[in-house]
Amino acid sequence: MVGRPYDEERDLAAVTRMWREVGWIDDSDGQAAGLKTFLSMSKGLVADVHGEAECLVHRSVGTVHHTGTDLPLCAISAVTTSHVGRRQGLASALMAEALAEAVEEGAAVATLGFFEQGYYDRFGFGTGPYQHRLSFDPASLQVPVPDRPPVRLGAEHMREVHALLARRPRGHGSVVLDPPQWLEPEWSWLENPFGLGFRADDGRLTHALIGSAKDEHGPYVIDVLAHEEPHQVLELLGLVKALGDQVNLVVVTEEPAGIQLQDLIREPARQRRVARLAGGSGALHVTMASQQDRILDLGACIAAVEVATPVAFGLRLRDPIGRFGTWGGIGGEHTVRLGPTSSAEPGLDPDLPVLDASVGAFTRLWWGVRPASSLALTDDLHGPTDLLADLDAALRLPTPQAGWIY
Numbered sequence: 001m002v003g004r005p006y007d008e009e010r011d012l013a014a015v016t017r018m019w020r021e022v023g024w025i026d027d028s029d030g031q032a033a034g035l036k037t038f039l040s041m042s043k044g045l046v047a048d049v050h051g052e053a054e055c056l057v058h059r060s061v062g063t064v065h066h067t068g069t070d071l072p073l074c075a076i077s078a079v080t081t082s083h084v085g086r087r088q089g090l091a092s093a094l095m096a097e098a099l100a101e102a103v104e105e106g107a108a109v110a111t112l113g114f115f116e117q118g119y120y121d122r123f124g125f126g127t128g129p130y131q132h133r134l135s136f137d138p139a140s141l142q143v144p145v146p147d148r149p150p151v152r153l154g155a156e157h158m159r160e161v162h163a164l165l166a167r168r169p170r171g172h173g174s175v176v177l178d179p180p181q182w183l184e185p186e187w188s189w190l191e192n193p194f195g196l197g198f199r200a201d202d203g204r205l206t207h208a209l210i211g212s213a214k215d216e217h218g219p220y221v222i223d224v225l226a227h228e229e230p231h232q233v234l235e236l237l238g239l240v241k242a243l244g245d246q247v248n249l250v251v252v253t254e255e256p257a258g259i260q261l262q263d264l265i266r267e268p269a270r271q272r273r274v275a276r277l278a279g280g281s282g283a284l285h286v287t288m289a290s291q292q293d294r295i296l297d298l299g300a301c302i303a304a305v306e307v308a309t310p311v312a313f314g315l316r317l318r319d320p321i322g323r324f325g326t327w328g329g330i331g332g333e334h335t336v337r338l339g340p341t342s343s344a345e346p347g348l349d350p351d352l353p354v355l356d357a358s359v360g361a362f363t364r365l366w367w368g369v370r371p372a373s374s375l376a377l378t379d380d381l382h383g384p385t386d387l388l389a390d391l392d393a394a395l396r397l398p399t400p401q402a403g404w405i406y
Helices: 008-021 029-040 090-104 119-123 155-166 183-189 232-245 268-277 298-303 320-324 359-367 372-378 385-394
Strands: 043-049 052-066 069-081 109-113 131-136 151-153 175-177 193-199 205-213 220-227 250-252 285-288 291-295 311-318 332-338 343-346 354-358
Touching (some): 008 029, 008 043, 069 175, 193 232, 298 343, 311 385, 372 385
Parallel strands (some): 220 250, 311 354
Antiparallel strands (some): 131 250
8 A cells, every 4th residue: 555544634734735836726825724624524545755745636425426326426536746756656556545445435436537638547537528618708698687686605605505516406427525515625716706696585595606706807717507496597697697797708617407508698609700800719619528437336337227228238348447456446247238227247148249348438338428339439449330339229318417526
């Protein structure tokens, strides 16, 4: 074992220095306090160099929703290596140890936000879906401005916002991370943060937005749009429209689930052309995958699948994490049966066609990130043409969308 559990008394100063060194927080006391809260609310492993922590892997627990089932989730919420600790294999060793601990605790899926595609493939992670980031003039939103004033939200309301996110409608791929203080450090790390929302007659927070106000005229960057009912998103966007009296640019970092935001923006192509003529990139809508996921418990994950079209196959799965030696992974031969109820059993049925895949590629198929026939072209997944077609027909899943900052 390379790592040891993070200990606040021993390690907080070293990890704070590390985060400042890599530019994740500034020198302010407020951002350091946010880091202290972040480190205390979940579990961390650190690796020492010269007697001090120089690498940290932090993980959080929660759930992720697959079709009709909530599965126990491990979110790798930070991987940080100082300048002193680089290129010594510390982050890789801690990652493998953190995943092994998560498996022991019952996690079925692991997820993380990556700094670059490919690095976490060595641990069996596969690239997640595209996320949609939109930049636009808030005055161009084609929604009514609310006829009632919102309430102002601050750091003291972040647990309420967390509870609101936790009870939001759960779509495919949606994530909830457990610690009720999860958003408190996020608030402290925002530049000039602001929050607005609405309450019910009983005082309950029903829908809210959280973001940062960069300058007088923007961009205002909105990171959270939380709601109990889908229609409440429109009222939140009405608040965004009201900002258009002063603000010229708003960025929504993740399009709300179930909404094509461009439907609500007037003259989006014109806005793009004007931005380009003014010397900008002209980018109104940017899509990029920044999340990776991997299956930790094959049986639990397959059991969560509910599809109308049955398909059965042998699965020969390769898991690269076994080479780290901490946990052997889920590689091997399995028989998978998908349908209204689904299962995975050890061994191959000789009467069934066989799918060969890495765990990262198979996770992408299981999520519905890409169809089998597409993954056979671009990822490490291979099988008979008829089997790929059957999987394409069976796994017609909604696009997974986390809807959570991590």
